Amino acid sequence: MASEYNRWYHPYEVNDKYKKRVAYFSMEFGIDQALKIYSGGLGFLAGSHMRSAYELRQNMVGIGMLWKYGYYDQERNEDLTMRPHxxxxxxxxxxxxxxxVRVLVDQHPVLVKAMVLKPExxxxxxxxxxxxxIPENDHLARTITHHLYDPEPRARIAQSIVLGIGGAKVVEALGGSxxxxxxxxxxxxxxxxxxxxYGKLSEIRKRLVFTTHTPEKAGNEEHDIHLLDDMSFFNGATLEEVRELTGMHGQMFSHTLAALRLAKVANGVSQLHGEVSRxxxxENEGVCEIKAITNAQNFxxxxxxxxxxxxxxxxxTSMIRRKQDLKRELFKEVANQAGKLFKPEVLTIVWARRFAAxxxxxxxxxxxxRFMEFISNKEMPVQVIWAGKPYPFDYGAINVFNKLVNLSKQLDNVAVLTGYEIELSRKLxxxxxxxxxxxxxxxxxxxTSGMTASMNAAVNVSVQDGWLPEYARNGENSFVLPIVDTSMSDERQDEQDYNNLMNLLENEIVPTYYHNRDRWMRITKQSMRDVVPHFESNRMAHEYYEQLFNS
Incomplete structure (x- = not known):
């Protein structure tokens, strides 16, 4: 192998705006369909960031995990319900x-090999x-990098050690960052x-930045501090030192709060999420500034x-013709998986993303x-496709997936697809x-999925959450549901959102598609024009340097 990949190397002259060395750590990256080391949106986002960093000639490397079994392959049982494989x-x-490099996991030495993905x-x-x-490790150590988001807590902790400490040592071997x-x-x-x-909190803060993606405290990972200590999570630092560094004085150790106290600056991933995160x-002492850099995808x-x-x-004319060609490509997949012949002239609705409650x-x-009446309208027909991967041990989400599969068996214009990875995502x-x-x-x-849909002449129909408040103009580039009172119970929120959604579909969206094609085309084109460049990842990659790395 070429020796340049044993050191910090880029096959281009680094742009002066981005000359500071940055090592980007992520548990998953969605780079290409052929490299199955991602589960969903976090990976897609990280993959687009790596592509834009290359396009902008930034002085960055990516550090990730080589998952032997990937996330999982989404297959079907005999009755067409979902089976993880x-x-x-x-x-x-x-x-x-x-x-x-060598790391300690549970006080035992583990060797970590770095495989390189060359830029070209x-x-x-x-x-x-x-x-x-690798052969030098015992069986248990070899399994650490087998499964992305392993359900066993100790395995997840070991994975964090390999990514964090092992990754840091790999970066040092490359010449440091x-x-x-x-x-x-x-x-x-x-x-x-x-x-x-470096021995000092001030030295850590000079070098560490953090992106948080989880807008609920309950969703942010935490573990018993003694378990983490036993597992060698703290890399030899004593519990007294860990508590002094992170301000964690209880039994449970919050990974996000620790990161916010150790980093020089952090960010949420949309303007709304930045507000929610702050x-x-x-309210906690010692946390760094939390900025907002809205996620984006690579055009x-x-x-x-x-x-x-x-x-x-x-x-x-060319837009309509090309869109129908792309619909036919998607419908080949529908026919292959579901045995149904969808029609390119029919309004097609897609819900596709990670299945989570x-x-x-x-x-x-x-x-x-009401759904059956909506889906059975012969004058203004509609086709609906669902796709997405539940976490393979989230049985509630799998049950929802299977419920939709069973519904689809009754209807010729409804399909549920498996294998929601990069290429199916693109087709959808x-x-x-x-x-x-x-x-x-x-x-x-x-x-971020709605951004790439907009790039391809699809119209977002959405709750006003995440990136949408920065983009959506109802009836101009998208259709958005009215904001409901989030202090209500989930049941009442769901009821209001459902009624708002169906009223919008039945009374405005579907009639516009069939009876006012000029307006539909205006909305479609506006959706494309508004998504680029602001929600294109070159803007995002630039802002990370401007707001986090160079600050």
């Missing part, structure tokens, strides 16, 4: 960087993926590696250029009688007319 993955395009492979900055699945960026709190042990090297965490990777150029020419995949079918975004987003506000920190 774990299958070994191998990647010939990853090369041994020549770097192997997928158009990213150099990326180093860590694996413990000016800034260490934690994308979410999974890599927190790297702060304790910095403490070992409300959540500023060159996600946008269909024929569709985009037709929009630029204001060529309605707060995202409310089944909101559209809350009143089954390029092939839908409506991208439906139904989280309980304000629980969606950002959400």
């Amino acid at each position: 774990f299958q070994e993955k191998n990647y010939s395009f990853l090369e041994d960087s020549g770097i192997t 492979t997928f158009g990213t900055v150099p990326m180093y993926f860590l694996t413990t699945d 000016d800034i260490y960026h934690m994308n979410e709190g999974h890599a927190l042990p790297l702060a304790f590696r910095l403490f070992e090297v 409300d959540m965490w500023y 060159n990777f996600w946008a269909d250029m024929d569709l985009w150029h037709a929009q630029e020419r204001d060529d309605h 707060y995202k409310r995949a089944d909101l559209l079918v809350r009143d089954m009688k 975004k390029q092939g839908c007319d409506i991208w439906l987003n139904t989280p309980r506000r304000p629980r969606e920190a950002s959400g």
